Amino acid sequence: MIDLQLTDKTHDEARQGEALIMEAPKVLNARKLYIESYGCQMNFADSEIVASILLDQGFETTGDYHEADAIFINTCSIRENAEQRVRNRLSQFGIEKRRNPKLIVGVLGCMAERLKSKFLEEEKLVDMVVGPDAYRDLPQLIEQVGEGQKAINVLLSREETYADISPVRLNGNGITAFISIMRGCDNMCSFCVVPFTRGRERSRDPYSILAEAQDLFDRGYKEVTLLGQNVDSYKWKGADEASETMVNFAQLLEKVALISPDLRIRFSTSHPKDITDEVLYTIKRYDNICNNIHLPVQSGSSRILDIMNRTYTREWYINRIDAIRSIIPDCAISTDVIAGFCTETEEEHQETLSMMDYVGYDFAFCFSYSERPGTLAARKFEDDIPEDVKKRRLQEILLKQQVTSLQRLQASVGKTVRILVEGFSKKSDKDLCGRNDQNAMIVFPAAENVVPGQYVNVVIERCTSATLLGRIAS
Structure with a gap:
């Protein structure tokens, strides 16, 4: 390993x-x-x-x-x-x-x-x-x-979803599992190779998704993560062309949530152009759908977003953030950020930093731009930002996120949170760990009556830069 x-x-x-x-x-x-x-x-x-x-x-x-x-x-x-x-x-x-x-x-x-x-x-x-x-x-x-x-x-398919294959759970803890709900991507972001390596977008039928989720729950799993390159564009129509049967992502989320209130649901990844208020209200309606959304921004500059072909503006993204904060006030938001994309100016880099200030992300995947052969960006734009500038901008992004992530964790200190116990801490077999609704990791002293797969309430007493530390509530 x-x-x-x-x-x-x-x-x-x-x-x-x-x-x-x-x-x-x-x-x-x-x-x-x-x-x-x-x-x-x-x-x-x-x-x-x-x-x-x-x-x-x-x-x-x-x-x-x-x-x-x-x-x-x-x-x-x-x-x-x-x-x-x-x-x-x-x-x-x-x-x-x-x-x-x-x-x-x-x-x-x-x-x-x-x-x-x-x-x-x-x-x-x-x-x-x-x-x-x-x-x-x-x-x-x-x-x-x-x-x-x-x-x-290496042939790509317009139909393959592997819907009939029951995955063997690998490296599993018997508690959490992934469920693929769709494959491929129709978004031609100029920096991304996924449409060329995974093909066009196609949604898996909801019946097989629900059957897989039900089977996992029956076998003792307590959390599933619904996966897709862009889950918000999930859309399935019945095989009968005359049928009006249509299932969108919000409806699929609800169907999975109704399997059991003890089955916790996460999903990844959302796209800012597609995430709807219907999805947000569905999350709000069901306690077992986690209040945690990964919403990649990539850049805070509308001009850079345009040449990235992200199909939304800075203002649109802020609108979606405002909707999340309004409908699900305690929702954790994570993101992806690219530093030093083609032609990015210092002012546009500052727009990204200001977007991070506006949102206050719980955590982020941060990268400096790496040109991928075959992409639209590689064909159309010169990778013209010097490496030392990319590294410096990335470092500024990382430092800002480290501060914000710590602040978000510190806001949980003193609160009692419900977590799903996943197992022993990596550092000590005397401590258990699990994640809360917002996907933050919590470590707490083990107790004889607490086992992995169980939900417990934990009082948060302090935090490190990446972890919450607490004790089981009495």
Whole structure:
């Protein structure tokens, strides 16, 4: 397992690069599968689909790649350094492949689609390249590699949602789980490779989503996160063209919330152009829908937002923030910020900082701009902001967010909050931890009658820069 310390990430993204270990039953005489995922929550969810498909082929997962018969890296193309980490990791796996020539090494996901030829022709350590829509083809591709051939399938689909596949829960605590509700993206943000690596947007049918959520709850899970590149644009229409059956995201949220008041619901990611008051009022109506919205801003400048092709302005974004604060006053808001996008002036950078002041984000994913080949920005705009300027602007953004995040945590001190216990603290087996409604991590002394998966009330006594500390309310 890789422990990545990322100074410009929040705790959720710091999970990237983890080996995923299966909780499923052992398979007699099984081949061993090792999966390592990088990037977003969608990649982690996809790895669970891959594990499910290969479980039916006689594989079980392992947390030790030294004993694996197949090693897959589920990749991300959002940032250049993610690609470099994958190449470094492939070199490490190459040592194992030289020891065991029958070992299969495959690259999955977004990098697989974008760099398919390079991996097979230049990276001699890779046997297989498989895109996000081709995981059903894995058994045939593995067989092809076993016959001594290189294998590739990176075709994108307009229909594939993997709705009929029950994911194997990887690295799971048996309490929280991801549910993919849609795939792909129709937003052509000029800096983003996702539409090219994951294809067009398509929504999964609500019946399969509800069945998966119900099954998880029946098995003891207490929290699900609904995933999509842009969940607010979820829209499903019945197969009968004459039917008026239509389900939007607000309606889907409500349906999942009605499974049980003890099933907590989160979702990610929202888009400022699509998040509606209907969604906000649905969150307000149900106590088990968490008051926590990730709403990427990217920039505080309307001109920069325009050349990013974000399709909203600074004023529109502020309107959505005002609506959230009005309808759900205690809602936590997180965001994504890009420093040093093409042609960004110092004044426009200051607009981003002022937006951060206006919103008061609970936390943020902050990056300096990294040009991705094949994107609209790479074709149309010069990456003209010097690296030292990008780094300085990013540092100013990070420092501001650190101050704001601490202030938001300090505001909880003295309050009693309801949390879902997830397990023991990473630092001590004498402390338990869990998240509150706003997704803040709380650590508190363990008690004999408190177990993971249980809801408890905790009095917040103090905080660090990233964690709330408290005690179980008497």
